[in-house]
Every structure is written in structure tokens, then in C-alpha cells.
Amino acid sequence: MRQTLYAVTLVVPDYDAAIAFYTQKLSFTLTQDVDLGGGKRWVLVSPPGSDSGSLLLAQADGPNQIAAVGNQTGGRVGFFLQTDDFERDHAEMLSKGVHFEEDPRQEPYGWVAVWRDPFGNRWDLLQFT
Known part of the structure; x- marks a missing residue:
């Protein structure tokens, strides 16, 4: 059996x-x-070079979903963007105004830096060693 995380x-x-x-x-x-009608859409975005794993962007509908924007993981880093060239991608993201919460650091598993999207979601930019 083979399964993948689709989105x-x-x-x-x-x-x-x-x-x-x-x-x-x-x-x-x-x-x-x-367009799914009624103001809803099926919107998928994928990282460059990725052949699996997408984000399904879902516009908040109602007070519970609006409250969840930017806090879907209770303030923890909930999303992990893996790269094959940390320095390149970190520099490019900075040049495009992406907000990093910290300077890059080396961990036992590789290079990492935490950043936020404009909606408040916390991400790691990662390059495994």
C-alpha cells in the first residue's frame, strides 16, 4: 500500500x-x-518543485473559523517548508518581506528559522542535513 498526504x-x-x-x-x-458556488472555492497551492502535499486555502466562514485564522495550531509552529537550499530561500523570503521571528539556527537535524505568514500562522523554513 502507498499513501501520501494530499493537502x-x-x-x-x-x-x-x-x-x-x-x-x-x-x-x-x-x-x-x-468556484464551488455560494462564495466558496477549492483553492490549492503547492511549493515550488513539489509533487505532493498542498495547502487547501479555505476562506473563513463564521465566527469559529474567523477566530481560528492564524491560530489553527494554538500558537505552535504548525507548518514546515523544507528546502534544498536554506540560504537561498531565506534570503529570497527576506527580500520579499516575509517576517522571520528569529535568525537562522542550526539544530541537530539541520537549519531552521521560524517565520509567519501575514495571517499569523507560524512556519519553519527547514533544510535537513
Whole structure:
């Protein structure tokens, strides 16, 4: 048997703002944007060079979802972007205005730095050694 993690939902305040951030600041690919009617869309974005694992951008609907924007993991880092060149991607993200909470640091597993998307979600940029 073979299974893969296809997508993870990320609740965002606005589809288009999220698409703009992930595609313009992080160079993700917009792989699907399908109108489902009633203001809902099926929006998938994927990291550059990725052949599996996408974000399903879901516009918050209602008070519970609005409250979850930026805090889906209770303030913990909940998303991990792996790179094959940490220095390159860190420098590019900084040049595009991505907010890093810390300077890069080396851990036993590799290089890491925590950053936030504009919606408050905490991410790690990682390069494993």
C-alpha cells in the first residue's frame, strides 16, 4: 500500500490575499482554483518543485473559523517548508518581506528559522542535513 498526504487546510481571511502571498512571496504554484458556488472555492497551492502535499486555502466562514485564522495550531509552529537550499530561500523570503521571528539556527537535524505568514500562522523554513 502507498499513501501520501494530499493537502492540509489552512483557514485564511480571504482567498485572493492568501493566493497572492503564497504565489508572489513564496513562489508557490496555484494548482487549482475552482468556484464551488455560494462564495466558496477549492483553492490549492503547492511549493515550488513539489509533487505532493498542498495547502487547501479555505476562506473563513463564521465566527469559529474567523477566530481560528492564524491560530489553527494554538500558537505552535504548525507548518514546515523544507528546502534544498536554506540560504537561498531565506534570503529570497527576506527580500520579499516575509517576517522571520528569529535568525537562522542550526539544530541537530539541520537549519531552521521560524517565520509567519501575514495571517499569523507560524512556519519553519527547514533544510535537513
